[in-house]
Amino acid sequence: MSAPAVSEPSHVALNEVIRHYEGPPAIHALGPINLVIRGGEFFSIVGPSGCGKSTLLDVLSGLVRPTGGSVQFEGKELHGEVPDGIGVVFQEDSSMPWLSVRQNVGFGLRTSGLAKAEITERVDHAVSFMGLNQFADHYPAQLSGGMRQRVCIARTLVLRPRLILLDEPFGALDQQTRLLMGDELLRLWRETGATVLLITHALDEAAMLSDRVGVMSARPGRFIDMVETGWPRERDSRIVSDPQFGALTARLWSSLREESLKTMGRAA
Amino acid sequence: MTRRRAVLCVRVAVLAALVILLELCCRTGIIDPLTVIAPSDMVASMVDLIGSGELNESIASTFSTIALAFVLAIGLGTLAGALIHRSPRLRDVSDPLLASYYSVPTFIFYPLLVALLGLGKPPLVVLGVLSAAPAVMISTLSGLDSVSSVLIKMARGHRLNRARTLWWIVLPAALPRLFTGFKLALSYALIGVIAGEFILSGTGLGYAISFAYQSFDNRAMYGVMLFVMLVAVTANGILYVWEGRLARRRSAR
Numbered sequence: 001m002s003a004p005a006v007s008e009p010s011h012v013a014l015n016e017v018i019r020h021y022e023g024p025p026a027i028h029a030l031g032p033i034n035l036v037i038r039g040g041e042f043f044s045i046v047g048p049s050g051c052g053k054s055t056l057l058d059v060l061s062g063l064v065r066p067t068g069g070s071v072q073f074e075g076k077e078l079h080g081e082v083p084d085g086i087g088v089v090f091q092e093d094s095s096m097p098w099l100s101v102r103q104n105v106g107f108g109l110r111t112s113g114l115a116k117a118e119i120t121e122r123v124d125h126a127v128s129f130m131g132l133n134q135f136a137d138h139y140p141a142q143l144s145g146g147m148r149q150r151v152c153i154a155r156t157l158v159l160r161p162r163l164i165l166l167d168e169p170f171g172a173l174d175q176q177t178r179l180l181m182g183d184e185l186l187r188l189w190r191e192t193g194a195t196v197l198l199i200t201h202a203l204d205e206a207a208m209l210s211d212r213v214g215v216m217s218a219r220p221g222r223f224i225d226m227v228e229t230g231w232p233r234e235r236d237s238r239i240v241s242d243p244q245f246g247a248l249t250a251r252l253w254s255s256l257r258e259e260s261l262k263t264m265g266r267a268a
Numbered sequence: 269m270t271r272r273r274a275v276l277c278v279r280v281a282v283l284a285a286l287v288i289l290l291e292l293c294c295r296t297g298i299i300d301p302l303t304v305i306a307p308s309d310m311v312a313s314m315v316d317l318i319g320s321g322e323l324n325e326s327i328a329s330t331f332s333t334i335a336l337a338f339v340l341a342i343g344l345g346t347l348a349g350a351l352i353h354r355s356p357r358l359r360d361v362s363d364p365l366l367a368s369y370y371s372v373p374t375f376i377f378y379p380l381l382v383a384l385l386g387l388g389k390p391p392l393v394v395l396g397v398l399s400a401a402p403a404v405m406i407s408t409l410s411g412l413d414s415v416s417s418v419l420i421k422m423a424r425g426h427r428l429n430r431a432r433t434l435w436w437i438v439l440p441a442a443l444p445r446l447f448t449g450f451k452l453a454l455s456y457a458l459i460g461v462i463a464g465e466f467i468l469s470g471t472g473l474g475y476a477i478s479f480a481y482q483s484f485d486n487r488a489m490y491g492v493m494l495f496v497m498l499v500a501v502t503a504n505g506i507l508y509v510w511e512g513r514l515a516r517r518r519s520a521r
Contacts, residue, residue: 063424088425092418097518098440108426139517
């Protein structure tokens with residue numbers, strides 16, 4: 001067993017990570033990237049669309065091997081497989097329509113070998129933590145998009161991940177729902193003590209939620225700015241009225257504006 | 269629910285009206301009994317035939333052949349569909365072939381099948397499989413296409429092995445489309461087998477219809493026809509209800 005995650009200074013480390021996609025046409029999607037995420041940190045990544053954010057997440061989770069460089073999680077190098085302790089929440093709805101909410105949430109524990117009572121307890125806890133109690137026996141088709149994404153987060157939560165990766169999980173939701181989901185994410189982060197990595201295209205979301213925000217360049221994605229927010233650990237969406245919030249969002253935008261223009265030009 | 273019930277009532281009413289119309293036409297002599305007998309006579313004939321037990325052998329033979337063809341078509345069709353799905357090149361080759369398959373009347377190969385396999389069950393099973401398996405292949409392909417890639421990613425995120433990914437994710441995700449294929453396969457297997465018996469066989473319900481037809485026994489012919497129709501509709505109805513039950517969870521009510 002490795003040491004407990006939270007006390008570890010470097011929870012995830014990327015060293016000269018590069019990712020190419022073989023063509024045609026061959027694409028240099030990412031890197032080189034050097035990044036250390038501290039244990040228990042809330043780290044967000046913003047960047048123009050198509051900059052390789054999702055690729056970075058795939059590499060970080062172990063779903064995809066980097067073309068060059070290495071990724072370390074809790075001191076061990078990843079080898080093309082998602083290690084125990086990492087939970088991923090995807091951008092698209094990944095709830096299973098043939099399972100009820102409760103079955104969806106408990107899905108990852110089917111192979112865990114845990115006792116039935118323990119599984120039930122964890123599922124119940126995750127379901128109520130995400131405010132899904134009333135809907136536990138509903139099917140995803142009966143839920144709104146925001147509710148389904150909660151189901152997916154709860155499904156990750158039951159595995160008690162030490163690192164939670166979220167790929168634009170609120171991208172498809174309306175602004176109010178997003179702010180509230182942001183609050184829930186903060187609460188989850190505080191209560192689980194997990195390290196959180198959030199990929200988002202919403203600058204305000206990054207500024208509000210994170211301890212630190214990495215700004216990525218247009219493709220091939222690289223970090224061009226690193227912003228410490230300095231928020232206290234106890235925080236919620238009300239900090240959007242803090243003057244510091246405006247300043248942070250402005251700083252992120254000034255770093256990103258040039259890069260976004262580049263991608264616009266490329267798309268045109 | 270009331271709407272569904274209303275639709276059901278209208279549907280039953282339309283069918284009943286048609287049957288009653290036919291009955292009236294036959295009873296009043298507008299339709300010659302040498303052409304069509306009255307529906308009530310069909311039912312009486314069917315009851316007599318089933319009750320007498322003279323059809324027992326044909327019933328057993330035909331439905332066991334259909335069942336065998338159906339099961340084989342599902343097994344082979346799913347397997348072939350899955351293999352084609354894995355290879356994009358094979359897919360490119362086979363897509364247009366599958367799409368145009370049902371424009372070929374497979375029955376015309378029946379004499380060839382008899383020459384190769386002899387009379388009896390084997391050529392009928394082959395005919396049933398030939399007409400049913402491609403439908404299963406097509407629906408397997410579209411079912412596998414419908415499995416969203418994020419679910420596969422999710423399975424990898426949960427470190428599921430291939431068998432579990434298939435059993436827990438791919439199969440249930442593809443099931444609605446697979447079911448369409450199963451329903452078609454049942455109909456096609458039934459049509460293939462009974463038509464085969466009709467053309468060139470010495471046993472089975474298809475043969476019984478053909479035999480009655482050739483001996484001008486209208487009463488027996490319509491009795492067996494009604495029986496075949498009722499069984500076909502019931503079997504499809506069972507699949508339909510089962511499918512509906514699975515689908516209802518997946519759609520918001």
